[in-house]
Amino acid sequence: MIENLHILDEIFDDAWNNTSILPISRALVLNYLPQLERINFQDLLLDCCQNFSQGESIGFLLCVPELWRQWDLDDWIEFSRKLQPRQEFNLYEPNGFYTDLLFFHRFLDLNFTKKLYQDGSLSQDTWKQIIRFCQINSSKLIPDPSDIDDFDNVVMCHGFILQEYRNKLLLADSELLPNNCNDFSQFTSK
Numbered sequence: 001m002i003e004n005l006h007i008l009d010e011i012f013d014d015a016w017n018n019t020s021i022l023p024i025s026r027a028l029v030l031n032y033l034p035q036l037e038r039i040n041f042q043d044l045l046l047d048c049c050q051n052f053s054q055g056e057s058i059g060f061l062l063c064v065p066e067l068w069r070q071w072d073l074d075d076w077i078e079f080s081r082k083l084q085p086r087q088e089f090n091l092y093e094p095n096g097f098y099t100d101l102l103f104f105h106r107f108l109d110l111n112f113t114k115k116l117y118q119d120g121s122l123s124q125d126t127w128k129q130i131i132r133f134c135q136i137n138s139s140k141l142i143p144d145p146s147d148i149d150d151f152d153n154v155v156m157c158h159g160f161i162l163q164e165y166r167n168k169l170l171l172a173d174s175e176l177l178p179n180n181c182n183d184f185s186q187f188t189s190k
Contacts, residue, residue, distance in 0.1 A: 004047040026063040049096035057096030062156040105141040110176040
């Protein structure tokens, strides 16, 4: 895990010191891709989400589709389990513990929260944190058309990569539609 934090620190320091695109850009991360490909991505992303801000974590994730495109829904659910216990979300210092939800809801427009709930492996405390996060951030969990400008393979990955990945996940499980993470009634029976 120390190796993971070291390379992540190096990437984010490089971004802050040497680029005008913050918190990170795909063009910069591509310089580190050979190193990143040798690291277990689930562990790397876990370290990123647990130690860096929400902006840094989601930015990093959107810059490296090479590392997550082979993941299926079960891989994401396993990753989400490992984020337990989730740190309480702080509106003023957003942490990366909810990057999975942001990625699925805002950037893939898929209802991952429902799949996590159906899986049944998250603790009651984690569910309280997730519901609180979704309530506080409901507007951030809706796809934003202004994001499209960043999906140019310089700032973030190409937008078509997200669309292809979304389609792959939908083919495997059509219940991921629609993105309705603001309907909390579906998560209250547990």
